[in-house]
Amino acid sequence: MKKQRKNFVITGGLFLLFILWTMAICYVDVQMIGPRDSAVGFATFNEFFHNLTGTHMLIYVITDWLGLLPVSVVLGFAILGLVQLIKRKNLFKVDYDILILGGFYIIVFTTYILFEVFAINYRPVLINGYLEASYPSSTTLLVMCVMPTAIIQMNKRIHNEKVRKVVKYAILVFTSLMVIGRLISGVHWFTDIIGGVLLSTSLVMFYNSINKSLE
Template sequence: MKSRKSFVVSGVFALLALILIILVKNVDVAVVPETGKPMGFYSINTAFHNIFGINIIWYKITEIFGILALLVCAVFALIGLLQLIKRKSITEVDPVIIKLGCLYAVVIALYALFEKVIINYRPIIMPDATEAEASFPSSHTMLICVVMASTIMVIGNYIKDEKLLKLLKICCAVIMVVTVVGRLICGVHWLTDILGGILISSALLFLFKGIADKDLR
């Protein structure tokens, strides 16, 4: 029953993400003068963007957290690799590790997809680029939310000390919140980019929870 509810909630978030994509492509579309690229929800996005402007410090902070998220992925990959070497069969690797790897793979696939199927462009042309890059959904938001939230779900399988476990879960939650807020106010994404990243992440996380529920402690 719990798994079924997770799948339903996942489907709701996926539908909301799809609706947002359709709306962004069709509602209040106008050209951004700074980039020369079209952008949906122009009035809302530009109004919000103008409140905070460009904040490079927050951009760098969120970049660091993004690297940290990749390191977390590497740790779980290493756990899986060591289990594979020791147990000599992929079927003997913890199911939660396999499913976590699949979750990461889906995030990578979605990142590649939205680099080709461009929904929105960044508000600015980045210093190392010649033109505005794709910005929907915020890949940093998606990465951090998926990695940190899924870590909160699975870390109890590997950390038995209750105090350490609680501390690590709090750290993951703080990193997730700070990164999403930081990405929102640093000025390299539109409001709808962040919202899209949150909706897609939520869909993936509830799907993962439904699939891996029996393996979680």
């Protein structure tokens, strides 16, 4: 019980940190340094880092295409849940962790849509001539929500320890490279990546806390 409470406290702390970070971006050192005079928080540091790394559209395109992998993972677990539903003919007989995962995916995609509609700031570059919402980094959010929860699922479903470790470390390497790639591609401000990391970490911790409390 104490451990479960601790997990939820950590979840709340991470989410609060994300809220404070988002508020800071809205009010601290806001300058119109973006394309078409779009306003950006932490402007001095963001501009410095963006000029340091430059813009690398090839990395942007590669990470965009690799973003299909976590989408495929989502579809894979959705199919698993559907198969269980068809076989067992009862929604409540589907594995509870799959149902929780489905709810988690809904939260993630709802969050993505929310920040697309209510943009905090915009990309440092135009994409196909358009000014796109950039906070938090949607690719970072997707990868860091889907892939860690996939590890949690694989830990329960892969019984061979060696295979489980290989899958775990492969996912961790992929996730790290995606976040680093997005950071140095120059299509996000540095603060967008941090926002994506904080939000996804809090969401994954929430998923894990729910899972643990029902075991």
